[in-house]
Amino acid sequence: MDELFKKQVYQIIRLIPEGRVTSYGAIAKAVGYPNHSRHVGNVLRNYGDDFPAHRVCNSCGHITASCLRDFVGKLAKEGVEVKDNRIQNFRNIFWNPLIEL
DNA sequence: ACTCTGACGACTG
DNA sequence: CCAGTCGCCAGAG
Incomplete structure (x- = not known):
């Protein structure tokens, strides 16, 4: 696993706005993998x-x-509602690093 | 070199 | 919306 890959992933995640979430796959794409x-x-x-x-x-x-x-708890604190390990309103708070970056 | 495993994803029914 | 299936790739053993 490239160090660059890790670094990029770290970078992307740091850019996720509060109250928004994204997916592993979206991040992977965003860094070119x-x-x-x-x-x-x-x-x-x-x-x-x-x-x-x-x-x-x-x-x-x-x-x-x-x-x-x-x-x-952390998500709730940022305004993201979670129920049974499922993020409520997921479609609305999803943050796409490829488009919104 | 091979097999298993995993904070995953896209498709199908 | 849920479950099953298959594809994916790097680490660990």
Whole structure:
């Protein structure tokens, strides 16, 4: 896995506005690796809790993070409603790094 | 070199 | 909307 890839992923995630979310696949595309959605999640795992990983979920708006920590709480704090690991209103708050960047 | 695994995704019914 | 299936690629063992 390229260091560049990680760096790009980190960069993109830092740019996600508060109260918005995006998906692993969207990030992967944005950094030029269309089929590396899984690795985006893997990169996130490494960086830990010090950056807004809670603003990233899968393309269905479903939070699949095994460790779930505070994600729901943090999201709620930013105005993102989550119910049963599912992001409510996902379609509206989705932030596309390719278009809105 | 091979097999399993995984914070995933697109398609189909 | 939900479940099943297949494709994807880098790490770990």
